[in-house]
Amino acid sequence: MADYYFKTRDLKVGYHGRALLENIRIDLEKGEILTLVGPNGAGKSTILKSITRQLEILGGRVAVGGKKLTELTYQELSRKMAVVLTDRVRPELMTGHDIVAAGRYPYTGRLGILSREDERKVEEAMELVNAGGLGKCLFTSLSDGQKQRLLLARAICQEPEILVLDEPTSFLDIRYKLELLDILRRMAKRQGITVVMSLHEIDLAGKISDKVLPVKAGCIYDYGTPEEILREDFIRELYGMDRGSFDPVFGSIELPRPGGEPETMVISACGRGIPVYRRLQKEGTPFIAGILYENDIDYQLARHLASRVIREKPFQEISVKVYEEAREAAFSCKKVYYTEIPWGTANARLRKLLEEVKGEAGIECTGLQEQLC
Amino acid sequence: MTEYSFHYENVRRRGRYAFVFTVMILALLLMAVININTGPVKISLKEIAGILFAGQTDGTEYDIIWQIRMPRILMAAILGGALSLSGFLLQVFFHNPIAGPFILGISSGAKMVVALTMIFSLGSVGSMSSLAMIGAAFAGSLLSVGFVLLVSRRLHNMSALLVAGIMISYICSAVTEFVITFAEDSDIVNLHGWSQGSFSGMSFGNVRVCGVIIALAFLAAFLMSKPIGAYQLGEAYARSMGVNIRVFRVVLILLSSIFSACVTAFAGPISFVGIAVPQIVRLTLHTSRPLIVIPASFLGGAVFCMLSDLIARMAFAPLELSISTVTSVLGAPVVIWMLVHHCINS
Known part of the structure; x- marks a missing residue:
């Protein structure tokens, strides 16, 4: 137990002596990534500010590398911990290189002049975040994403053992988001750097983190693995979501399903139904999906978007009961969309149902093979 | 090539620093020569050279050069540098390019306490020692700074800070005027001249005291280049890099x-x-690196004040303008330009 590199016990954080969050317990080994998730204003930044000593801790303990945070001098701490903050930095007349080079602060002499070694480290850090070309540009003239990458390079340059980042992915486009998380992942696993950060994207949180700590003002949650924490019901509770949904399998979020009585049915399989669901969702048309096997990829999305899903257990022949249910549903609809479906003995009843629907004059039946393939 | 271009950029920047420093040092020397050579009494260059370097020790020319012009030139240089550096440090402190000792009311606070000390505790202006004057001014400066800090803690707005500074400036000036109204006549004459700002009437004793104090303070400021650089990234980053804020x-x-x-x-x-001055220096050097900007601001301030003093003395000779008249005319447009520029940028 004593091996944990970063530890908090009974940590109490808040502003002006008033506690916002209490009893925070974190244990992290070297090279682990902890992500703080939670709604806006939940106190993620407050925790990060407290563990980086930007904010006075109101109670409890924080230990870094076996030493209490309060016993470390700022100088000692600066060699262990580097930060990337959300504070808007507006330094005038400083180039990208100047900003990154500032990260060498704990290692340079009295006047802060860079040695050859320092210059090399600055260069490496800039290469790592693909910011080599930004070195000569004025920092204030860069885009938010470019600034963010330079600030990350600055933190890397500081050669920390633990890196604390407050919403590092905001302002970044999808490419740099992935790149940034990939860099963090590599630094954590190869160099054993512990990472603590807050993320807005719960989907990404699940994909990069070893541990996730849910944060919500006034609530106490325990940290856990992404699999333990990022469950659909829990995410709904954490964010107070009553509309839309979160899919823990792919970490995707969906807008709420269209309301009303469904008059449209989609018959599909093997992912071909997904674009149809999406289109109907955007049009605001409620629909029934089926018959879907529970292991079909269409089923994963239909669960979130369809008003009703008629399903069958995987690898089973479609039972009469399910067939009857689907038939009843289909004949209550005015429109049926169907996609290409690989036919076999197990889904013979679905084929039969489709033929019946096609033969029914009262139902407008549209095949979507051509458009979709 | 592109990946490493910041190296070329760094080399280019160093060249620029060297050039700007050379120009400023030449300007400083030029100003010194012109200043020493200018005045109501014409002294030829040859005579000046004789007095300064050949040990010529007699005549009124000798006295004019050594008792009047030299101390004045040196004082203008030292105090100009100090003033400019004081502004730079305040700009760093408040993260505000328009901060300065005058606009934040710090000069007025100093003036008030010096005036009060002169009138109430010492009776006459002449009898105050250099150190006592500095001490009183220092106390006054801290008083104003304290007030501005109190305000800035509540208001994180650049213009609000400046308004607070201007207000304290008015209050201090009002108090100063008030005590001057009730002071002895001889005091008023002296105080009035002094409170307008002037480099006249300096002695080598003044130069020595000022020189030592400012040299020490300059050294301290220069040694703080590193944390100042970190602080330019904001308080939080500076702290995370190990600065005890x-x-x-x-x-x-x-x-x-x-x-x-x-x-x-x-x-x-x-x-x-x-x-x-710090603003012009930064823009000319195209950098904010304190290691460069601190000495450059000092040099720039020295040149600027020597030039202003020259203009103050000579523009309407034999009448002498107050130094602030000249620095305002030269400096205020720069500040207005900065304000406009800053608003456009943000």
Whole structure:
């Protein structure tokens, strides 16, 4: 137990002596990534500010590398911990290189002049975040994403053992988001750097983190693995979501399903139904999906978007009961969309149902093979 | 090539620094020569050279050069540098390019306390020692800074800070005027001249005291280049890089107050140098690196004040303008331009 590199016990954080969050317990080994998730204003930044000593801790303990945070001098701490903050930095007349080079602060002499070694480290850090070309540009003239990458390079340059980042992915486009998380992942696993950060994207949180700590003002949650924490019901509770949904399998979020009585049915399989669901969702048309096997990829999305899903257990022949249910549903609809479906003995009843629907004059039946393939 | 272009950029920048410094040093020497050669009494260059370097020790020319012109030139250089540096430190402290000892009311605070001390405790202006003057001005500076800090804690707005500074400036001036109204006649004459700002009437004794104090403060400021550089990234980043912010801020304010106290004690409040010079220097050098900007601001301030003093003395000779008249005319447009520029950018 004593091996944990970063530890908090009974940590109490808040502003002006008033506690916002209490009893925070974190244990992290070297090279682990902890992500703080939670709604806006939940106190993620407050925790990060407290563990980086930007904010006075109101109670409890924080230990870094076996030493209490309060016993470390700022100088000692600066060699262990580097930060990337959300504070808007507006330094005038400083180039990208100047900003990154500032990260060498704990290692340079009295006047802060860079040695050859320092210059090399600055260069490496800039290469790592693909910011080599930004070195000569004025920092204030860069885009938010470019600034963010330079600030990350600055933190890397500081050669920390633990890196604390407050919403590092905001302002970044999808490419740099992935790149940034990939860099963090590599630094954590190869160099054993512990990472603590807050993320807005719960989907990404699940994909990069070893541990996730849910944060919500006034609530106490325990940290856990992404699999333990990022469950659909829990995410709904954490964010107070009553509309839309979160899919823990792919970490995707969906807008709420269209309301009303469904008059449209989609018959599909093997992912071909997904674009149809999406289109109907955007049009605001409620629909029934089926018959879907529970292991079909269409089923994963239909669960979130369809008003009703008629399903069958995987690898089973479609039972009469399910067939009857689907038939009843289909004949209550005015429109049926169907996609290409690989036919076999197990889904013979679905084929039969489709033929019946096609033969029914009262139902407008549209095949979507051509458009979709 | 592109990946490493910041190396070329760094080399290019060093060339630029060297060039700007050379120009400023030449300007400083030129100003010194012109200043020493200019005045109501014409002294030829040959005579000046004789007096300065060949040990010629007699005649009124000798006295004019050594008792009047030399101390004045040196004082203008030292105090100009100090004033400019005081402004730079305040700009760093408040993260505000328009901060300066005059506009934040620090000069006025110093002036007030010096005036009060002169009138109430010492009776006559002449009897106050250099150190006592500096001490009083320092106390006054801290008083104003304290007030501005109190306000800035509540208002994180750049213009609100400036308004607070201007207000304290008015209050201090009102108090000063008030005591002057009730002071002895001889005091008033002296105080009035001093409170307008001027480099006249300096002695080598003044130069020595000022020189030592400002040299020490300059050294301290220069040694703070590194944390100042970190602080330019914002308080939080500076702290995360190992700067003890509380100590840093106190030292910064003390140094800045020492600089402006020295200036106010001897030359009275001088406007706009503290804002305009560091800004011009930064733009010319195209950098904010304190290691470069601190000595450059000092040099720039020295040149600027020597030039202003020259204009003050000579523009309407034999009448002498107050130094602030000249620095305002030269400096205020720069500040206005900065304000406009800043608003457009943000």
